[in-house]
Amino acid sequence: MRILLADDDQITLRLLENSLKKTAYETVQATDGNEAWKILTTPPVPEIALLDWMMPGIDGTEICRRLRKQPTSAFIYIILITSNDRPQDITSGLDAGANDYIIKPFNKDELRSRVAVGARVVSYEQTLTRTNDALVKYSQHMELLAQERAQQLVQADRMISLGTMAAGIAHEINNPLTIAQGNINLLKNFWAYFGEKAYAASAPKTKKPEAFQPQPKDVREMIETSEKAIKRLRNIVDGMRSFSHGQGGSVEILQPEVCLRDAIQICLPKTKHVCEIAFHVNLPPFQVKANPVQITQILVNLISNAADALQGIPHPAITVDIDHDGGKLLFRVQDNGAGISQENLTKIWSPLFTTKPKGQGTGLGLAICMKIAQDHGGELKVESQAKKGTVFTLVLPNTEGYDRFLKENVQDDTGDEA
Ligand SMILES: Nc1ncnc2c1ncn2[C@@H]1O[C@H](COP(=O)(O)OP(=O)(O)O)[C@@H](O)[C@H]1O
Ligand SMILES: [Mg+2]
Structure with missing residues (x-):
């Protein structure tokens, strides 16, 4: 964990540094408010900050206020350092967003204990943030899944109703279609073998040019078109039937x-x-x-x-x-x-x-x-x-x-x- 030690007084800085020497924390130092602000806003950002209340540049309370105004920034545990002759600093510092304070001249053990409390709070905060991020991701995932499922349900429902309808329609169309299909086949054969020649020989010739007088080949084409139309209907009906209940074969x-x-x-x-x-x-x-x-x-x-x-x-x-x-x-x-x-x-x-x-x-x-x-x-x-x-x-x-x-x-x- 990184700790920022910010104080314009070199002696205090050295004392702070010495107090935290044999701990596992990594320390960085700043000797005025501007330097402290730069360190606190440039990654990797320290997790704990010990800030002197009075510093050239930006003072400790102002740094607190600015940090707390940045809602997206990672959590920093702030301990303000103040002198014993200015008790009013304590309330204004806490109001500005500081988490704790320590009074100069401080006791080394007390300082270490307070920093340890800070470290615990930071680690709770980090766990919370991680859990929260995971929860947000999870809920986004669930939302997507729900949308997908809803779509599938709508689709399934449409398929079921269409399947039932298709089965009904296919059943209704099937019989007349079979008759039409059989008849057109008969007619085609009949026309090819007998009808065409007889028609060509006996068809009355009209004098009016505008009247439709089908030629033998026209009749053949009409039959073929009807045959194609019926075939197409047959495809659709078969499609509908196999859609509503898959036919043929076995597993x-x-x-x-x-x-x-x-x-x-x-x-x-x-x-x-x-x-x-x-x-x-x-x-x-x-x-x-x-x-x-x-x-x-x-x-x-x-x-x-x-x-x-x-x-x-x-x-x-x-x-x-x-x-x-x-x-x-x-x-x-x-x-x-x-x-x-x-x-x-x-x-x-x-x-x-x-x-x-x-x-x-x-x-x-x-x-x-x-x-x-x-x-x-x-x-x-x-x-x-x-x-x-x-x-x-x-x-x-x-x-x-x-x-x-x-x-x-x-x-x-x-x-x-x-
Ligand atoms: N290989 C493919 N490439 C491009 N589009 C396709 C392809 N396969 C299917 N489609 C699209 O999906 C539609 C639906 O296909 P399908 O259900 O088989 O009905 P149909 O073939 O009668 O149109 C097609 O009309 C076409 O727009
Ligand atoms: Mg197709």
């Missing part, structure tokens, strides 16, 4: 590389116009339990999004890595595409959020992926920089982690019912 020991190869194969019709997909496999030394159909579905969504983000990019590249870290399996899907703006980074998980042109995106892909990842006790993370690219990381727990996740969730459910 087994995962073969990550098989899922990845399947996903790349499924995406080929789309990605072959964009780039080849590079991949690296670093299989974990542990096993992972998961539904391979659903994991493939996540990879398909992520690769397909990456391909979309690479439209018009000069050197498009998609890389998929299988890796592991801390007992968790990782699938990393990386692209050097358009990236995601800071603002959209939190929105992309919301069902129906899409930035794609009308008719191209359903906005369900990432919401489904997130739900599947969470159902596996895993997570899906994103890092992205606008105009640089994006990395999505699917994290899956190992077998023990997955079993623990299942057990905890089953227990939670039972707990709720009880």
Whole structure:
């Protein structure tokens, strides 16, 4: 601990120095008020100050007053030194913010005891400040955590209500859609084999040029457009269905590389116009339990999004890595595409959020992926920089982690019912 000894009287200074000689304190000296003030405001600041009441420059009481006015400065324990013929100094000194006083001529033992009291108070103050800092940090951390949790809850709530709604809508649309899909297929075949020729031969020719007179190829196009529209509806309905209850496959020991190869194969019709997909496999030394159909579905969504983000990019590249870290399996899907703006980074998980042109995106892909990842006790993370690219990381727990996740969730459910 550092102690400032400030007195304009050399004899007093020497006496003070001698009294504290065999102690563990480090002393610094000042012979006037200005020098003392400089030492007290330049790091490393002494923790204890012995200040003469009367000094050239700034006197002891004034130094006290100034120090106490600086709310951010570290605590300094101040002992004023005064003469026995000026008792009024004591009250004005204490009022100015001094912690203690000592009267000249002083007793060495008493001085050491008073300094020791100061040292104890300083160390309490330091502990308090440290605890306080830790508390502030902790409460800031808790506040952030609470905000994050609140956001997750809102998101989860939105997902649940959307899931229920999606299931209902998908169910309602499914039957009429199946009929329309079947009929349009029949019509397409019928038109190709019989209709087109017969129509060309027998269609009445109107004289009015402005009247719409469909040519055989127009009818073919109409059928094809309807077929495409129905296919798109089918995609949306299937998306909604698998969003509300993940379909297909069952949980087994995962073969990550098989899922990845399947996903790349499924995406080929789309990605072959964009780039080849590079991949690296670093299989974990542990096993992972998961539904391979659903994991493939996540990879398909992520690769397909990456391909979309690479439209018009000069050197498009998609890389998929299988890796592991801390007992968790990782699938990393990386692209050097358009990236995601800071603002959209939190929105992309919301069902129906899409930035794609009308008719191209359903906005369900990432919401489904997130739900599947969470159902596996895993997570899906994103890092992205606008105009640089994006990395999505699917994290899956190992077998023990997955079993623990299942057990905890089953227990939670039972707990709720009880
Ligand atoms: N790899 C990516 N690069 C840039 N943006 C992406 C990427 N993946 C997803 N996004 C953004 O997230 C949005 C939501 O994705 P998603 O839920 O799959 O729905 P959709 O693909 O139908 O738009 C996309 O519209 C896009 O803005
Ligand atoms: Mg998508």
